[in-house]
Amino acid sequence: MNADWQNGGFGIYVHWPFCQAKCPYCDFNSHVSREIDEARWLRSYLAELDRAALELPNRIVTSIFFGGGTPSLMHPDSVTAIIERIRKHWPMSNDPEITLEANPGSVEAGRFRGYADGGVSRISMGVQALNDRDLKRLGRIHSVEEAKHAFDIARSTFERVSFDLIYARQDQTLENWKNELNEALCLAIDHLSLYQLTIEKGTAFSARYEKGGLTGLPVEDLAADMYDITNELCERAGFSGYEVSNYAKIGAESRHNLIYWRYGDYLGIGPGAHGRLTINGQRHATEHYKMPNAWLENSERGTGEKVRNQLSATDQANEYLMMGLRISEGIDVARIEALAKQPLNEIALSHLIELGLLKRKGPQLRASSQGRLLLNSVIAELIF
Known part of the structure; x- marks a missing residue:
């Protein structure tokens, strides 16, 4: 009998925490540092x-993702060494997806070319806006011209x-976004990530917003219209909305992120x-x-891992619910009920289907377009 994680596969995420500058909207774990001993950092990643590898034998790696921060600040030799060490420890799938995030600057x-020679097969680039005024407002250090040049190189x-790209920005109209998105679709190859601007606690934008300094943000109805037009224009251009904020041509979906959304295992x-x-049949966070x-010093002492918690059956079912309803394929009802060791709430389920927020076809349960807009509320109704 296959372990549950095999429904989603196994991938490896490598976090490089350094950036050239901290963007005011960003709540990711990123830091600006003048001096980085990259050789020392590499030793810790390899360790x-x-x-x-000792705990996770006999896994097939389907994807590697270098995220951050700005991993494109890493030397290609470091990226190559990490990929080679992964290949040494685990067999790779026939066509592994190896992604590196890059900022245009x-x-x-x-x-x-060094990244490509080392095994990187996919680039994810943080452009964020296609006009210079908004790039400046977002704290980006590149211009539109530099972004397009970087995209050409990639x-x-x-x-x-x-x-x-980020939309629902300050003073952005629906027409502005339509024009920008059409330009992006003309540039795009096979994948776009299109995020609505959210004000996250602990960010510079959050502090500014609380003081009334972040003016011109769209009202809720306009933001919803922007989401609708995003889906419409992308679909028309052949980019299917396979996840709440991600659009791809058929076969070009982010395989690494699908591991998360399909609730696979990832290191x-x-x-x-x-x-x-999942170790010895028990899934851990x-x-x-x-x-x-702190990470570097602890890694050198023995391990950079700070927390390891066993996930209960309910925890696992709820995580699968929250991740799986984000993607267009949805969740497998039998799988989630097996994880939870109890059935879904049929009364809540029927009500959500009746409202048109969920759709059920055979074993699969998925959110409708309207359901995705109200996904947190939908999940709250079904959570175990």
């Missing part, structure tokens, strides 16, 4: 992989290139990295030390 043709080096290493690991120096 973490060596430790993990850190893109250099020679560096990108496109000439890699077959698969995705980029991110996370690096400052603040999270993981989900793992988390590494968040602050870079």
Whole structure:
């Protein structure tokens, strides 16, 4: 009998915590540092992989994702060494997806060729806006011209290139967003990540917002209209909305992120990295030390992992529910009930289907377009 995680596969996430500048909307674990001893950092990444390999034998790695921070600030030799160490410990799938996140200001043709030579097969680029005024407001250090130049370099080096945009920005009209999205779709190769601006606690934007300084944000109805037009224009251009904020041509979906959304297992290493690991039949939630120096020092002492908690049957079912309803394929009812060791609430389920927020076809349960807009409320009704 297969373990549950095999429904989603196994991937590895490597977190590089450093950026050239901290964006005011960002709540990711990213830090600005003048001096980085990259050789020392590499030793710790490799040691973490060596430790993990002892606990996780006989896994096939389907994807590796270098996230951050800005991993495109890493030397290509470091990225190559990490990929080689993973290949040493685990067999890889026939066509592994190896993604590296990049910011346009850190893109250099020679560096990108080095990543490709080392095994990187996909780039995810943080463009965020296609006009200079909004890039400045978002705290980005690149211009639109630099972003397009960086995208050209990436496109000439890699077959698969995705980029991110943020919408529902300050003073952005529906027409502004339509024009920008159409331009993005003309540039795009096979994948786009399109996120609505959210004000996250602990960010510079949050502090500004609480003081009344973040003006011109769209009202809820306008933001919903922007979401609707995003789906409409992407679909028309052949980019299916396979997840709440992600659009791809058929076969170009992010395989690494699908591991999360299909509730597979993933090893996370690096400052603040999270993981989900099934060991001896028990699934665990793992988390590494968040602050870079704390992670580095603890990794050198023995392990960068700070937290390892066993997940109960209810925890696992709820995580699968929250992740799986984000994607267009939805969740498998038999699988979630097996995880929970109890059936879904049929009264709540019938009500949500009647309201048109959920759709059920055979074994699969998925959120409708309207349901995705109200996903938190939908999940709250079904949670175990």
